[in-house]
Amino acid sequence: MSGAVATNETILVVGGGISGMTAALEAAECGKDVVLVEKNPSLGGRVSQLYKYFPKLCHPTCGMEINLRRIKANKHLRVLTLAQVEKVEGRAGDYTVTIRLSPRYVNENCTACGACADAVSTEIDNPFNYKLNKMKAAYLPFGMAYPQRYVIDSSIIGTPDAEKAKAACRYDAIDLGMKEQTMTLKAGAIIWATGWRPYDAAKIQPYGYDRYDNVITSVEFERMMDPFGPTSGKLLRPSDGKEAKNVAFIQCAGSRDRNHLKHCSRICCMASLKQSTYVNEQFGDQAQSTIYYIDIRAIDRLEDFYQKVRANPTVKFVKSKVANITEDRESSDVILHGVDTEGYHRYDNRHDLCVLAIGMEPSIDARSIPGGVHADASGFLEADAANGAIFGAGCATNALDVNRAVQSATAASLRAIQVINKVSGAEV
């Protein structure tokens, strides 16, 4: 795909998550030429790592499938994976972008049969499961990966393992001689949709994420529910594999905190409310969820969902930001300490598992985006006339849920289309 031809009537979309895919598809379906670049080996982004969406509790795989069908059916859209933007030069209507392509070591012949993974013995951390388990160094990023092609991890290149993978391939799909490439392409407008990443939970020292096995993050909890995930879809706590029936959720873990992220990450309240339904899904009436919160921010129509969870007798709400967590050495249970705001009662509550509703930060600080754009104090890309035709979309611009990220992506797409129409003379 490195031969992608682009002109200054092309829209470049950076980031292949839900926002980038949406922005790229909306523009391509309007007949614009679009190049979509993604740093990872597959499209999908963080949404593909979720078990269910709130508030409808449907599975993101469904939306992913629709988007992939749209991508495959569109002749105006080209996808580059393992690609990162290095440099952006020029101005609105006339950008020159330098892109670095990392080698996949697997070419178009791949049928995703998996023989290379069987042949390889080296195991590496699985980033799709937030490193909760290991995978072979020849891998398909996840079931619905697009392109549906294996990747040979660069760590085994030059070792006998790589040769074994090559020997196992019956389709001549493995090319161990692939090198990193740099390419430049033209673009009239750029949509920046690099998304978010969970805040580093280990930095919240009193919660002991780095010390206690049974303190995990909300994104990890999400992976546990996946039938193909690290625990085969069971809520098992990491220390001893015991069923986690009594789960604590701590809100504002990293967010709304001047020591960490200054902003409210917006999604975490709804994420925990949603995840409390997972505990019920697994254990029915035996489930016990406790949500520790400062205040629940379930905005506009999401209030209904909050009320539904509130009415669930197996879910308890404690209005308090937990002060610190300790671990019971013998049982590995976590003990949450704090004082509640409704009556100032001191508590030391024992739970099987503690889930930190971790905050969102931009995966790339907008201050370091090549080309120079306006950024807010948290590093989100802010709309500004000085940005030229670089438009932010989705979580690169703010902490957003999927619904709002998609709206933001469509808006960015329309802005980019207007620039392209001016370049082509279709609009003055």
Place this chain on the structure above:
Amino acid sequence: MSELNKVMVEKYRNDFLREVEANVEEGNWVKMCMQCGVCSGSCPFGPYWEHPPQEIFMMVRAGKREEVLTSESMWMCTSCYNCIVRCPRELPITHIMHGLANYAHRLGIAPKMNPTRRFAKLFWQNIVKGGRVNELKLSIGLYFMDGFSNGVKKGLEMLPVGLGLLKTGRLNPFGLLGGGKCKGAGDIHKMLKKAQEIENRRKGFAS
């Protein structure tokens, strides 16, 4: 009721928050508290406070002047700074606690028998006198704080420690006779007097 207390009640009426903002060190931060409770949960002495910091802030905002200023709670603070470090809004909680305690003391309505307050007074009088702490007098003063017989009992209890300190040259026996003063004690008195004047002027207290 002390004269100053009457003046302040008259001046601020029901607006205790405004009174705190104007007169208590770092008091202007009180309104920034979002009632998350991390300070109270993080306090190592938390279980022994009648009102943890979070509650004190809410009481200030609710205008519970009498209950806050006569409370023993602020006097429990040991300045460990756990709360300041963890506060998501970076409130200088330790300083506010000391500020409230100090303000209550100045108004003359702080709890009279509070041990922290009594020790603080003892320490202040001791250090001001000679410009340097006279450890012997301070510890003896501390032993006799709760009456003569208690003092004798405590003194005897601590006798082996005292003798040990004496032997290793860590206790000056002439302290009892008023020795161990610093050279310019008179100048220190002048400096403190001036500082007091400046502070009174700044806070609008009559000296």
